[in-house]
Amino acid sequence: MLRDVAVVVLNGFEPFEFGVVCEVFGIDRSDDGLPVYDFAVVAGEQGPIRARNDFTIETRHGLDRLESADLIAVPAILNSVVLPDVSGGTPRARAFPEPLLAALRRAVDREARVLSVCSGAFVLGAAGLLDGRRCTTHWRHADLLARTYPNAKVDPDVLYVDDDPVITSAGTAAGIDACLYLVRKEQGTRVANGIARRMVVPPHRDGGQAQYINQPVPSASGEAFGDLLEWLPEHLESPVTVTQMAARAHMSPRTFARRFVQETGTTPQRWLTGQRVLLAQQLLEETDETIDAIAGKAGFGNAAALRHHFGAWRGTTPNAYRRMFRGAS
DNA sequence: GACCCGTGCCGCCAAC
């Protein structure tokens, strides 16, 4: 269920990360057949709330609005942590309002999603929601997050982490990826792609991709990989080797592999199977074809291979995913 | 699940 979305603002909030959530969930795109969310901006503390760029906003909603939310998003906040006065001391989070932290805990208890962008993870940590959970944040804050919340399992080098029902994401643009990932998980590939298309962002970057990449947003065309990334999705059904991909990009295999990692954050093969899983996922959602047929169309040699990769990437079997998806919508 | 074989990945190094 993903219908009711609330985003929390606190003093020092970052407009961009806040805007990402507003853009994904706060816009009526029903003319494109996309779902409309019940969207609310909630003041996490006494308003008006001052953004980090020194303007203030007034909200129409207070903390009680969080109780009905299916998703609570917490964007980045400036100066979330008080540094220790002696080196080696434990940093501690700035004092976040206890009623907000309690509301976040209640949300998790009732299995609503909580999603943070960038340093918003510190708020989740203060609520105790990161204890024992895998999580991430902007690479510049990763070390601080791990030291502030020693029980959190911080992965500094991924775009986002889903430790259901808590999703954490890295800096700025990764917040878009995390939001679209959640939409995809809850409402399917078509809805996620539809929103991505309207936002004019690449439809899918997997969470495990590295944060360090030269081009966060792949260029549309003209670029060496542009042709390839356009051509490939159409030809997923046939087997493709990395050598062939290199030839298509007019590079030697060795250089191709290196450049590919630099620019996309994944290796060619991993990226390719990711695309295949994505296509299989869409076919599972939208068709009644057999697993065998879908495996073929997505370029897996057989159903076993599909099951193998689907499990590794999505954590379920194709059949279970289809049932779950049908049941959820 | 255990296997085998082919492929992809990456560190190393030499060449440009």
Added chain:
DNA sequence: CGGTTGGCGGCACGGG
């Protein structure tokens, strides 16, 4: 001289 390229070999992983 530093940076990039691309070939080679060991190794791991994926596909059957």
